[in-house]
Amino acid sequence: MLSSVAGVGLSEAKETPGFHWLLAPTPATQLAPNFTRIYLELSTRSLLPDMTAFAGMATVIHKNDDAAIDVLLDIFSDHLTWLEEAIADIPDARFAEQPNGVVNHPAWTLCHLNANAAFLLDLLDEPEGASANEENSAYGNGSIPVENRSQYPPKEELLATLRRRHGQLDSAVRAKHADYFARPTPDFLQAYAPTIGRIAAYLLASHESYHLGQLMQWRRAAGIAKK
Numbered sequence: 001m002l003s004s005v006a007g008v009g010l011s012e013a014k015e016t017p018g019f020h021w022l023l024a025p026t027p028a029t030q031l032a033p034n035f036t037r038i039y040l041e042l043s044t045r046s047l048l049p050d051m052t053a054f055a056g057m058a059t060v061i062h063k064n065d066d067a068a069i070d071v072l073l074d075i076f077s078d079h080l081t082w083l084e085e086a087i088a089d090i091p092d093a094r095f096a097e098q099p100n101g102v103v104n105h106p107a108w109t110l111c112h113l114n115a116n117a118a119f120l121l122d123l124l125d126e127p128e129g130a131s132a133n134e135e136n137s138a139y140g141n142g143s144i145p146v147e148n149r150s151q152y153p154p155k156e157e158l159l160a161t162l163r164r165r166h167g168q169l170d171s172a173v174r175a176k177h178a179d180y181f182a183r184p185t186p187d188f189l190q191a192y193a194p195t196i197g198r199i200a201a202y203l204l205a206s207h208e209s210y211h212l213g214q215l216m217q218w219r220r221a222a223g224i225a226k227k
Helices: 001-006 029-042 052-062 066-087 107-124 131-141 157-180 196-221
Strands: none
Touching: 001 131, 029 107, 029 196, 066 157, 066 196, 107 131, 107 196
């Protein structure tokens, strides 16, 4: 099964109580490249409603191998760098524009990413105040971006929050993945991501790159020169 998802080189997998899929022992020198292949494969596929597209990635992180976690968090760090570059030259005053029908503007996008970071921190029992539920109600899945700049925080505040939560998630995942990633998610997520490891794989390694693509589309529609 896994070889069809991740390509050659993965050890044979087996189903294990308490986990979804657990890799047989694999040297760390082999694991990181295999994890990268899984990411590259999954990044080209559409997210399925039940998130089965992330089964391969969840396989590796459920093994709780530090080399795999390092790769996962390196990807997450890259996303932050690319997001910072994508919005660096966008004036704050234009952050909520919806040019030529492109609805997901930079202000909503950063609010949305910050809300999802707060959500994952909550799952890892590292809440940042009481903001996660409020933010996800306002900016989570199903929220509608509005072309009203006053409805969103300033650009620098949004960036500061994104950077802070990236750092918090990096620390929390490194410290807690072995204990938390096999735990079940809340009931409302069970059909889509049955374990914290599964939702973490998506939010850390794919979700931000998806919205980065939307930001680049927004830049083109807004007439901002390609960087």
